[in-house]
Amino acid sequence: MGKKPKIACEGVTKSFLRDMKTIPVLDTFDLSVQENEFVVILGPGQSGKTTLLRIIAGLETSSSGRVLMDGNVVTGPGQERGLVFQRYMLFPWKTVMGNVELGPKLRGVPKKDRREIASHYVNLVGLSGFENAYPHQLSGGMKQRVGIARAYANKPEVMLLDEPFGQLDAQTRYFMAKETTRIWETEKRTVIFVTNNIEEAIFLGDRIITLDGKLPGRIKSTFRVDLPRPREHIDADFLELRRVITEETRLLL
């Protein structure tokens, strides 16, 4: 544990003010993520997990506590963290290529170079041939591939994924989880992946952090997943871990 964490949350608390009432969303959240670790935050709806991710992203500020990246306090959004949105958030007026190259474009990378970068990541997510398609011509799974490629193309050190497959059907969801493993193993990054799906969590994570089922969100338990990749959903250890986590979750509901 001598290694410095890539991302560290220290006593992060968040509450919103709504209708003159303070609604606590996160309660003294401590988390440290090592470089190239794949951490999954697992919790049901309304457990503060999206808020946590947005605070780590720098899109929202915590009420107290702080987020550190490489030991530096996070004060706002930045290029070194990439976010994949639950609702894709592709720009409908841009083609796949236009969406993916947006990050390098904003950083002033010359057109030829950013095309090269974008092509690389379009290929990585398996969308070659669709460079000139507009988002509305793509299926949900393909849209989120674009979302992942767009985040990757900006060369972030940390990838934050906010229930990225929440809007997909079950089969596509399985497949996208496989693809996520493949992409991550091809180009390793530190990943914080938020989901409400237990199987997805076990399939993907090095470590799973479960949240309490109600607000304010706080860490319930941590599971280390040492199964070799690619993982099988019907593997005995996989099923055992799923049983343990399901048991724990059941008590909450």
Added chain:
Amino acid sequence: MSTPAEPKSRFSIVRSCITMWGIVRAILKNRFVLYVISVVCFLYVWDFIAVHRVFGSYMPRLVEVISKLGSMMAEPLATKTLLEHVWASLSRVLIGFLLAVVTGVALGLFMALNRHVNAFVRPVFDLLKPMPPIAWISLSILWFGIGETSKVFIIWVGAVVPCVINAYNGIRLIDPELYDVVRMLGGKPRDEAVEVVMPAAFPAIFAGIQISLSSAWACVVAAELVAARSGIGFIINLGMNLSEPSMIVGGMAIIALIAWVIALSVEWLERWLCPWKRELLNG
């Protein structure tokens, strides 16, 4: 074996009748055939009204209208030929419309991006918004005389409202998470404006501009009907004073024609400017 031929042939007659009916039905259902039938019916009803003098002698036949338009092309009316009158109306529309787009879109943008501006402008805007632009004509003539200014003013009044409303709504309805995308990728506020605000609001603004244009066209005719020495509204008004219905209907036909051409070209412009919307409609 005795009489097998007769029922068989009767059957085949029935069958060929059914096929004939099928063909006729297919022809009748064809879009273009229906277009032609529609136009022919319209022209027939028109001619019937004119020939049978349903409205006395005040309904010209199509041929009369065409020949009147032809003669107006050649012989000047109030020192201007037909094309010059059309240009008089068109140039008024263009000036008033362009002024309305520039001021209206700018105002809508400011209202959407700054809530203080919105709070300041909104009450007056909401008060004046439902006023029909034509209601301004009399005041406009008193203020600006019967020259070009009063007509441009009326057109501006009619065209500015849809520009403001659509620019405002176009920006307010942008998904705020789209800004987060730009911020996460390291963009500055200027990038948010260029990459999100402008393209996201553009279709709505463009729709507002389309409404503005047709409103401007309606306003110019109204303004010219009241006080003008040129323009299509003037031709229509003159036709009324001279009891020359072919002149009136000719003027109306020109208005319809120009409005149609404008609508087509704006549609084409939109397809060219918003390719992501085009495929949405066709697919």
